[in-house]
Amino acid sequence: xxxxxxxxxxFFVFSVVTRAQSTTPDTSARSWNxxxxxxxxxVKEDKNLPSxxxxxxxxxxxxxxxxxxxDQRTASLFAGWRxxxxxxxxFEATPILGGAFGNLNAVIPGLEIDAHYKKFGFYAESExxxxxxxxxxxxxxxxxxxxxxxxxxVNAGISYQRTRLYHINSDITLGPYxxxxxxxxxxxxxxxNPFTQNYVLVVMAGVEF
Numbered sequence: 001x002x003x004x005x006x007x008x009x010x011f012f013v014f015s016v017v018t019r020a021q022s023t024t025p026d027t028s029a030r031s032w033n034x035x036x037x038x039x040x041x042x043v044k045e046d047k048n049l050p051s052x053x054x055x056x057x058x059x060x061x062x063x064x065x066x067x068x069x070x071d072q073r074t075a076s077l078f079a080g081w082r083x084x085x086x087x088x089x090x091f092e093a094t095p096i097l098g099g100a101f102g103n104l105n106a107v108i109p110g111l112e113i114d115a116h117y118k119k120f121g122f123y124a125e126s127e128x129x130x131x132x133x134x135x136x137x138x139x140x141x142x143x144x145x146x147x148x149x150x151x152x153x154v155n156a157g158i159s160y161q162r163t164r165l166y167h168i169n170s171d172i173t174l175g176p177y178x179x180x181x182x183x184x185x186x187x188x189x190x191x192x193n194p195f196t197q198n199y200v201l202v203v204m205a206g207v208e209f
Contacts (some may be wrong), residue, residue: 031056037186037206044199046166057082062094062112070129070141071164074102079111090116092163096127105132110141139164145177153181159190169197175199184208 012162039051043056064078082176094112099105111129124144131137140162147157156178162171170193179188190202 034209039204041203043166045168070100071104074104076100155179170198
């Protein structure tokens with residue numbers, strides 16, 4: 001766990017650097033938007049671990065880097081293109097393609113979906129991992145959030161996840177979540193499989209530029 005804690009300063013150094021880049025004068029058509037998120041998993045039946053995600057968006061181009069996401073001690077890189085639809089019901093779909101290297105080596109196509117209607121929102125991402133070690137190790141990953149925003153800065157709802165980042169006696173984990181936005185910063189928590197022996201607690205912190 002100490003090894004993972006040493007990655008936290010690097011995570012925030014990345015945040016400061018990307019923020020400095022985002023403040024460079026530029027036209028809206030050329031601007032970049034950045035985000036960095038850290039998730040800390042507290043797993044009842046497995047070891048605790050962190051997961052990191054960083055994104056960069058330019059117009060419809062979407063770039064993403066992850067660590068400890070598809071698997072432990074594994075990094076992954078993705079590129080995708082965002083499609084937008086609707087006004088009252090806003091819908092975004094971003095097909096992505098990338099690869100993982102480390103403990104897991106794979107090619108990964110995926111899809112990210114973000115939909116909003118008034119104060120309701122739905123976010124989902126799914127990807128299929130083509131593991132180079134053999135087709136028997138291929139894996140379908142999924143994460144989703146269905147939530148409601150109130151008090152302007154609080155979002156809460158139900159989240160689900162299917163992953164092999166940790167190992168418990170459940171194929172799909174489901175439970176409530178809540179997030180609070182404080183300017184550019186977001187703090188949140190997830191409680192998967194609540195009140196069971198297979199529970200997983202996740203604490204997240206993120207920043208956008």
